[in-house]
Amino acid sequence: MFFFILTNNNSNKMFFLFILFFSTLISISSNSWFGCWIGLEINLLSFIPLISNSKNLLSVETSLKYFLTQSLASINFLFMILIKFSLLKNFDMNNIISIMMNSSLLMKMGSAPFHFWFPNIVEGLSWMNNFMLMTWQKISPMILLSYYFNKNFLIFMIIMNLIIGSLGGLNQTSLRKLLAFSSINNLGWMIFSIMISENLWLFYFLIYSMMIFMMISLFFLMNMYFMNQLFINNMNFFIKLNLLINFLSLGGLPPFMGFMPKWIIINFLLINKFYFLTFIFMMTSLIIIYYYIRIIYSSFMFNYFKMKWVNLLMKNNMSLINLSSFISISSMILSTFIFM
Amino acid sequence: MCFNSFFFLFFFMLINYFFFVYFIMNGLSVFFEWEIISFNSMSIVMSILLDWMSLLFMMFVSLISSVVIFYSKSYMNSELNLNRFIILVLMFVFSMVLLIISPNLISILLGWDGLGLISYCLVIYYQNLKSYNAGMLTALSNRIGDVMILMVICWVMNYGSWNYIFYFDFMKNDYVMFIISFMIIIAAMTKSAQIPFSSWLPAAMAAPTPVSALVHSSTLVTAGVYLLIRFNYLLIDMFFFKVLLFLSILTMFMSGISANYEFDLKKIIALSTLSQLGLMMSILSLGFPDIAFFHLLTHAMFKALLFMCAGVIIHMMNDIQDIRYMGGLSLYIPLTSLCLNISNLSLCGIPFLSGFYSKDLILEMVSFNSFNLMVFILFYLSTGLTVFYTFRLIMYVMINDFNLMMIYNLYDEDYIMLNSMFVLLFMSLLSGSFLSWFIFSYPYMIYLPFNLKLMVIYVSILGSILGFMVSNMGIYSLNKLLLSYNLSSFLCLMWFMPNLSTYGLSYIYLNFSQILFKNIDMGWSEIYSGKGIFNILKNYSVFYNIYQMNNFKIYLFSFILWFMILFIFFFI
Numbered sequence: 001m002f003f004f005i006l007t008n009n010n011s012n013k014m015f016f017l018f019i020l021f022f023s024t025l026i027s028i029s030s031n032s033w034f035g036c037w038i039g040l041e042i043n044l045l046s047f048i049p050l051i052s053n054s055k056n057l058l059s060v061e062t063s064l065k066y067f068l069t070q071s072l073a074s075i076n077f078l079f080m081i082l083i084k085f086s087l088l089k090n091f092d093m094n095n096i097i098s099i100m101m102n103s104s105l106l107m108k109m110g111s112a113p114f115h116f117w118f119p120n121i122v123e124g125l126s127w128m129n130n131f132m133l134m135t136w137q138k139i140s141p142m143i144l145l146s147y148y149f150n151k152n153f154l155i156f157m158i159i160m161n162l163i164i165g166s167l168g169g170l171n172q173t174s175l176r177k178l179l180a181f182s183s184i185n186n187l188g189w190m191i192f193s194i195m196i197s198e199n200l201w202l203f204y205f206l207i208y209s210m211m212i213f214m215m216i217s218l219f220f221l222m223n224m225y226f227m228n229q230l231f232i233n234n235m236n237f238f239i240k241l242n243l244l245i246n247f248l249s250l251g252g253l254p255p256f257m258g259f260m261p262k263w264i265i266i267n268f269l270l271i272n273k274f275y276f277l278t279f280i281f282m283m284t285s286l287i288i289i290y291y292y293i294r295i296i297y298s299s300f301m302f303n304y305f306k307m308k309w310v311n312l313l314m315k316n317n318m319s320l321i322n323l324s325s326f327i328s329i330s331s332m333i334l335s336t337f338i339f340m
Numbered sequence: 341m342c343f344n345s346f347f348f349l350f351f352f353m354l355i356n357y358f359f360f361v362y363f364i365m366n367g368l369s370v371f372f373e374w375e376i377i378s379f380n381s382m383s384i385v386m387s388i389l390l391d392w393m394s395l396l397f398m399m400f401v402s403l404i405s406s407v408v409i410f411y412s413k414s415y416m417n418s419e420l421n422l423n424r425f426i427i428l429v430l431m432f433v434f435s436m437v438l439l440i441i442s443p444n445l446i447s448i449l450l451g452w453d454g455l456g457l458i459s460y461c462l463v464i465y466y467q468n469l470k471s472y473n474a475g476m477l478t479a480l481s482n483r484i485g486d487v488m489i490l491m492v493i494c495w496v497m498n499y500g501s502w503n504y505i506f507y508f509d510f511m512k513n514d515y516v517m518f519i520i521s522f523m524i525i526i527a528a529m530t531k532s533a534q535i536p537f538s539s540w541l542p543a544a545m546a547a548p549t550p551v552s553a554l555v556h557s558s559t560l561v562t563a564g565v566y567l568l569i570r571f572n573y574l575l576i577d578m579f580f581f582k583v584l585l586f587l588s589i590l591t592m593f594m595s596g597i598s599a600n601y602e603f604d605l606k607k608i609i610a611l612s613t614l615s616q617l618g619l620m621m622s623i624l625s626l627g628f629p630d631i632a633f634f635h636l637l638t639h640a641m642f643k644a645l646l647f648m649c650a651g652v653i654i655h656m657m658n659d660i661q662d663i664r665y666m667g668g669l670s671l672y673i674p675l676t677s678l679c680l681n682i683s684n685l686s687l688c689g690i691p692f693l694s695g696f697y698s699k700d701l702i703l704e705m706v707s708f709n710s711f712n713l714m715v716f717i718l719f720y721l722s723t724g725l726t727v728f729y730t731f732r733l734i735m736y737v738m739i740n741d742f743n744l745m746m747i748y749n750l751y752d753e754d755y756i757m758l759n760s761m762f763v764l765l766f767m768s769l770l771s772g773s774f775l776s777w778f779i780f781s782y783p784y785m786i787y788l789p790f791n792l793k794l795m796v797i798y799v800s801i802l803g804s805i806l807g808f809m810v811s812n813m814g815i816y817s818l819n820k821l822l823l824s825y826n827l828s829s830f831l832c833l834m835w836f837m838p839n840l841s842t843y844g845l846s847y848i849y850l851n852f853s854q855i856l857f858k859n860i861d862m863g864w865s866e867i868y869s870g871k872g873i874f875n876i877l878k879n880y881s882v883f884y885n886i887y888q889m890n891n892f893k894i895y896l897f898s899f900i901l902w903f904m905i906l907f908i909f910f911f912i
Contacts, residue, residue, distance in 0.1 A: 065892055072896060076903075099910050103903055113902045116888065116895040153910055168888060170881035287877060 012049070019046040020136065027140040033081040036144050037074065040108065043140060044070045051129045062124030069107065069117045076104035098150040102157075108141040111187045112160040119168070122180040127220040130176060134183045135209040138190070142201065146194045154191055159280055161188030166287035173227045175219060178291065179212070182250065185288055189265060189281070196268055204261035208250075211258055214324040215246045231298055231305050238318065240299035242325045247296050249328045251289035257331045341426050342413035349406030349433070356399035364392040364778055371443070387503060389443035393633065396779075397440050397566065400637050403767070404558050404644045405433045407760040412550035414756035415651055425465065429554065432458045436559050440566065445502040449489050452531070452563065456482035459560050463547040474546035477842065481540040485530035485564075488523040495520050509573040517574065524571050525580045532564030532617050535587040535594070539838035541614050545606040549651030552606060557613055557647050558640030565620050565636055572629040585625040589718045592618030594835050596725030600732065600810075601821075601832035605650050605661045608733055612687065613643055615726060622719070623702045631705060634779055635698035641771050642683040642695055645764040649680040652757055653737065656750050663736040670738040673752040677738055679761045684734060686768055688727045688800060694772030699723070701776075703796050704786045724799035731807025740811065 023046060027039025044067070052063035080100040087097070103114070110118035122130055145154075165185025172178045186208055194201035218239070224230060235243075249256035262285070269278045298304050363369065369391030376384045409429060416422055435458060439451030456479065464475035498516050499507055511517050533541040544556055555561075568575065575581055592615050599611035616639050624632035653669065653676065654661055670677040686695035706719050742748070752758075821828045830836065866872065 068892070068896065069899075072899065096907065096910060099906055100903070103906060107899060114899050116890070116898060117892075119888065120892075120895075150910070153906070164884070167877065167881045168884050170877055171885050 016046045016049045020050065020132070024136065024140045028143045033084075036140075037078050037081060039140060040074055040077065040144075043137070044074065047132070047137065050132065051125055058124050062121050065117060065124075066121050073104045073107035073114075076107070077101065080104060093148055094150050094152065098148050099153045102145060102149055102153060105141045105145050106157060109138050109187060110184065111157060111191070112164045112184060113157075115161075115164065115184055118184065119177045119180045122176045123174060125176075127176075127216050130179070131213060131216045134179070134212055135205075138187070139205070142190060142194055142205075143198070145191070146198055146201070149195065151195065154195060155277065158188045158192050159277070161185065161191070162280055162284040166284040169288065169291050172291075175225055175227060175230075175295075178227075178295070179215070182288060182292075183212075185284060188284075189262065192277075193261070193265055196265070200261075200264060200268075204265070207257060207261050211246060211250050211328070214242070214328070215250065218243060218246070218321070227295060230295065232307055232310060235299075238321055238325070242321045242328075244296050244299050245325055245328045247292040248289075251292045252285055253289065255329065255332065257328050260332050260335065341423050342409055345426055345430055346406050346410040346413075349402045349409065353399050353402040353406060356395050356402060359390070360392055360395040360399055361778075363390070363395060386447065387444050388441045389505070390441060393569070394440045396637065397633075398437055400640055401433065401436050401440070401559055404640060404764070405429065405554055407763050408550045408554040408644065408648070411553070411648055411651070411757050411760040412548075414754055415550055415655065416548065425548075428458055428462055428465075429550070432462065432555065432559070436563070439563055443503055443505045445489070445493050445496055445504055448567070449486075449493060452489055452527075453486050455531075455560055455563055456486055459544070459551075459555050462551045462555060463544050465548055465551065466546070471546040474540075474543040477838075478540045478544045481530055481533075481537050481841075484537065485527040488527035488530070492520050492523045492527070495523070504571070508571065512574060512577070518578070521571070521575050521578055522580055524567065525575070525584055528564035528568045528621075529584070529587070530564070531567075532561050532621060533591075533614055534584075534618065534621060535591045535837070537841070538591055538595070538614060539834065539841050542607045542610045542834070543838070545604070545610050549606070549647060549654065552610075553644045553647035553651070556610060557643035561613065561617055562620075562636050562640065565617070565624060565632060568621070568624055569629045569633055572624070576627055581625045581627075585622055585715070588618045588621035588625060589715060589722070590618075591615075592622060592722040593718050593725070596722045596729065597831045598834045599729040600725065601828065603662055603664055605654065605663050605666075605733075605737070606647075608663070608729060609643070609646055609650055612646075612726065612729065615722060616643070616687075619699075619702065619719075619722070622715075623705070626706070626709070626711065626715075628702075628705060630779060631698070631702055634775055635702060637775055638686075638694045638698045638768075638772050641764060641768040642686040645679055645761060645768050646683040646687070648757070648761050648764065649676055649683065652676050652752075652754070652761075653680075657744060660744070663733065665744045666737045666742070667740040668738070668742040669750065672750040675752055675758055676761070679765050681734065681738070682765060683768055684730045686772075688730050688803075689723065689796065690800075692773075694768050694770065694775075697772035697776050700796060701784065704788060704793070705784065707788055707792050707795070708786045720795060720799050723796065724803040727800045727803030728807045728810075731804045732811045735808060735811035740813070 020043060023039050023042035025039075026042065027036050030036050030039065048063050048067055051059065051066065053059045080097060084097045084101070106112075107114035122133065125133065161184055165181050165183075165188065168184070169178050169181030172181065190201060190204055190208070193204045219225075222235070222239075245256060249258035252258050252262040262281075266278060266281065269275075269281070369389070372388040372390070374386045374388075376386055378384075409426060412422075412425065412429075416425060419425060432455065435451045435454030437451075438447055439455065442448050442451060459482070460475050460479040463478050464471045493502065495516055496502060496504065499511065501507070508517070529535075530537045541556065541561065545552060547555070595611040595614035595618065599608050599615070602608045602611060616635070620632045620635050620639070623635065652673075653666065656673070657666060660666075670681075682693065686693040689696050689699040691700075703719060703723065706716065821832075833839070
């Protein structure tokens with residue numbers, strides 16, 4: 001990550017990145033709700049310079065949109081904190097104020113039904129900024145969510161997340177929007193896992209961010225933003241294999257790494273008899289895998305579309321690609337040797 | 341390879357002959373038991389029964405197979421993989437020997453399945469489409485018999501041992517034995533090609549001629565008869581024997597009629613084999629197992645000889661098997677036509693050749709004992725039909741004018757093939773009397789009125805006159821088949837049984853599966869699972885997109901709206 005920022009010859013971004021990391025730590029380790037809110041505000045303030053680039057009109061507009069939504073959510077959050085302090089002196093979680101607080105945190109994350117800004121903004125950012133938005137920015141709202149949540153409300157939100165994430169992505173051709181909807185879907189899984197235990201959420205989140213990183217770095221290296229750019233350039237076999245494996249892993253297909261966290265969550269669901277919720281998790285996963293496979297299916301056919309005048313040289317970065325393929329394929333099985 | 345196996349089998353035949361003479365003169369029978377493994381209370385024992393019947397049958401089988409291997413050295417000399425062929429024939433002989441000497445259902449199963457499998461390999465030997473179809477028909481028909489024997493093995497476990505000869509005549513009235521006898525009869529009917537399963541025998545003529553001489557004349561098809569002879573004490577009072585009588589005389593009759601319409605040389609001989617098999621089965625089911633065995637052995641001799649002569653003729657006719665192209669061969673190939681004529685006349689039952697002893701004895705036993713009218717009529721009618729098609733064959737092949745080409749080369753001096761045929765010729769002349777002196781220690785008592793005794797000769801003369809008249813063809817001959825087309829096609833195509841057992845069995849299922857595939861796989865299940873769900877989801881996604889593509893202030897407003905909705909909704 002630092003490598004990519006350094007290549008842009010911009011050390012300001014490194015400064016803001018450092019403040020971004022630090023703000024999350026402030027937010028999740030504070031004693032009072034007010035400290036959390038401060039962390040969220042610093043997060044917003046330090047992310048804006050990272051994504052805005054005054055030479056590009058689209059990027060300026062994107063950062064403005066981001067600022068508006070996030071500040072709205074922060075204002076709501078602060079207000080609800082104050083109402084909670086002044087009106088409710090109890091520790092009971094399942095009440096109306098927790099709904100309000102959770103709603104504002106969900107708006108911060110980009111979760112349904114407050115997700116409408118998320119595909120728009122993702123469309124306007126570059127790949128590495130997208131990576132930060134999809135992974136790091138979710139940490140503090142989720143942990144804050146786990147401190148004070150309303151179970152029934154959150155389950156309703158989870159179902160909405162799953163359905164919107166799967167149905168919205170069917171009609172997209174832009175790779176960024178596609179990953180945005182998949183991120184909304186995975187938010188559903190992550191919210192449920194944080195309701196179970198924070199350890200499980202950490203596990204899911206780490207694996208998810210690793211997979212997203214592999215995919216986004218692949219797209220970044222090949223500078224691909226849309227689906228019609230996918231196979232115009234001649235990727236050699238290993239890059240196509242890596243793409244295939246990562247997408248299938250993100251979808252949660254068994255021998256790959258991405259199956260493991262989903263498996264543990266499904267295990268919990270079935271043991272505790274959440275049958276209807278299991279059904280919704282499964283079916284929406286299927287729809288998501290459908291549109292992943294729609295992206296990658298021509299990569300594993302023998303006869304594929306090949307243009308002869310484009311030649312992609314990727315000699316420098318093959319070790320990273322090979323390593324990531326190896327991790328995706330084998331880590332689930334290797335983990336059984338280590339942990340079980 | 342050919343010479344080695346020929347000598348080996350020939351000496352094996354001589355050994356069997358001497359043992360047979362010794363055993364039958366002294367009334368001996370030997371039972372070997374070899375205990376393979378004995379473990380706690382279970383012991384696996386392999387047993388071999390040698391009595392005069394099995395030694396005699398082994399002698400005949402090894403004689404025919406040695407002669408056939410010697411013959412195939414010259415017949416199949418243009419074959420690149422002759423070793424493979426000889427090995428297959430030797431494995432066949434081994435399976436047959438295993439079947440003959442076993443008093444035990446498991447080794448019968450080994451021999452039986454081995455026969456079925458190797459006959460499949462031999463039928464598809466030429467590897468063209470017709471051979472493949474024929475092989476499939478043969479293998480699947482035989483497979484029904486294999487399944488029946490497997491089920492017999494299951495049921496027989498009730499009695500604690502698979503050596504059936506020890507207990508089967510003590511348990512005759514048991515319900516289990518009833519079922520076992522039913523299955524044994526079905527198994528024998530599939531192997532010996534009786535009426536429901538008779539479509540494979542003419543089709544199996546796609547095999548090479550030595551294979552037909554060995555397999556389809558004397559050994560494979562008689563395995564069923566041999567099994568029933570072994571099980572005879574069990575089956576002799578049962579209801580199923582009456583059913584077997586009915587089906588076998590119908591087989592005899594049907595194949596006699598169908599052979600009159602056939603123009604393929606090997607198919608005529610196959611149908612005549614089928615007719616004689618029907619004769620063997622019917623006399624067995626009337627209660628005379630030793631006469632059936634006698635006819636089995638003499639029939640093996642002259643039928644194998646007949647097939648070998650047919651092979652020589654086919655080679656000479658440039659591999660054409662259609663008898664309408666042949667004619668007048670008796671003038672040019674005297675030695676071969678000698679063998680052909682003697683075997684044909686022996687088949688008809690001409691006095692004092694080998695076929696006469698067995699066939700005449702059968703017909704006299706049928707006339708002497710009181711059986712019903714249908715049995716009597718069909719026996720004599722089938723005998724007449726035998727003479728009919730034999731004489732028709734002789735007229736077409738030997739006597740009428742030569743029909744093939746203007747320039748021809750009829751080569752009779754292939755002494756390898758001729759010597760092997762002479763061995764069988766010698767046996768087919770003398771084996772009738774020789775066997776009757778050995779097997780029947782006292783003759784059967786037969787006392788018949790004069791005309792009934794001569795009935796055989798009457799039907800034979802009638803058949804020969806009809807055979808002569810049918811094969812007189814001139815330029816102006818009318819094709820009489822078209823005048824009675826329906827009846828003729830029914831009789832000619834073996835009463836439509838090949839069609840019934842191939843197309844008729846599979847038609848319903850294939851039709852039904854086409855209906856299912858069209859309506860369900862490519863119909864409703866597409867709407868309910870594949871394409872239909874995709875269309876629904878696509879519509880949902882398009883509908884969702886209407887909400888997604890909006891102004892930014894609409895988003896902000898929708899957040900507030902959602903806040904209020906959730907507030908009200910969860911307030912309760």
